[in-house]
Amino acid sequence: MSGAGPHPLVERARRLAADVLVPDAERIDQEGVPASHLDAVRRSGLLGLHAPEAYGGAAAPAAVARETAEILAGACCSTWFVQTQHHTPVTTLAAADRPVRERLLRPLAGGTLLAGVAYSYLRAFPRVVVRATQERGGWRFDGRVPWYTGWGLNDVFMLGALTEAGEVLFGFAEARAQPGLRPSAPLRLAALAASRTVALDLDGLWLPEDAVALRVPYEEWAAADRARTANTSPAVFGVARAALGVLAESGDPQAARTARALGARLERVRSAAYALTDDPATHERVEERLAVKTDAYAVLSAATTAAVVAGGGRAMGLDNRAQRLAREGLFLQVQGQTADVRAAQLAALAPPS
């Protein structure tokens, strides 16, 4: 990105936000993300953000990926969340020298296929939530996936499980009811109810060996995951910025002053967060990463609360932007939560004694 202006994918994310996502965000929040929103995302090229060029992707720089995530999350957090699931399967496949990469990476990069994920429960190790066992030259999966986003919207999903040998195994399955796979009704949620999130019962779902993208010792996967989850999600800044926009436009001079002060703090925390994300020593400075992440959550919480306060009683209307952003902010406080992140957040929330 030189003086030539924003990256084309940033431009497309802005257009998608302005033309499709923002105008409908309050209605979608109540009614659910429609397939037409994901069709617009598929057409935008954003699903190939992280995919290698050799497979039709954009292999975009990290800063571009972050900026597009901020834009989409600040516009409609539910749509952002459904489509963000897609990127982990893409990066997992890109790193996998296995047959499944040749079958799926190109359609995923081009947006012909949209992917979801089921793996956050792996973080509860040694508790085993979903187990994979070798059977008939492939793998059978048993257990209950507590959270699965995008049911009915995505085509395939990356399913994580623990093997008897203590390995993490990721396989790709079709995202539809089938023998051994039963979805629950959509979960009734206070935020992101629009994201078509369900639980999945797995009772002997079988996948062939060539559907496997990754099989590594648990600790190897967990070390990378711990490093990743200590970083701040760009969505936090996207939603916080959107709330500051509501605050600044409320017409109240004190609200405008508060928006400016919080905006300056947001920019400081954002720079610190992204400098840490860009540090090539990804497994180091974990305490610092967690401290910055909790600062970002504090800005998010202050920004969304201030937008609600400035809106007065009207802000309690379900069609009010400030309270939608506040609920989305609550969701982001627990998204991808690990024991380390939870402890750091709770410690930061304790008043000084």
Ligand SMILES: Cc1cc2nc3c(=O)[nH]c(=O)nc-3n(C[C@H](O)[C@H](O)[C@H](O)COP(=O)(O)OP(=O)(O)OC[C@H]3O[C@@H](n4cnc5c(N)ncnc54)[C@H](O)[C@@H]3O)c2cc1C
């Ligand atoms: C609306 C919504 C949609 C979601 N969609 C998806 C999705 O599509 N795919 C997906 O994979 N996840 C999804 N999640 C899960 C989300 O990322 C989790 O909220 C987050 O990982 C925290 O998990 P939890 O609340 O289920 O875990 P909790 O059980 O509350 O655990 C939190 C953390 O504590 C630790 N822990 C808990 N129990 C144990 C134990 N017995 N032993 C050791 N450590 C333990 C782990 O580090 C764990 O991550 C979704 C969540 C929500 C709210």
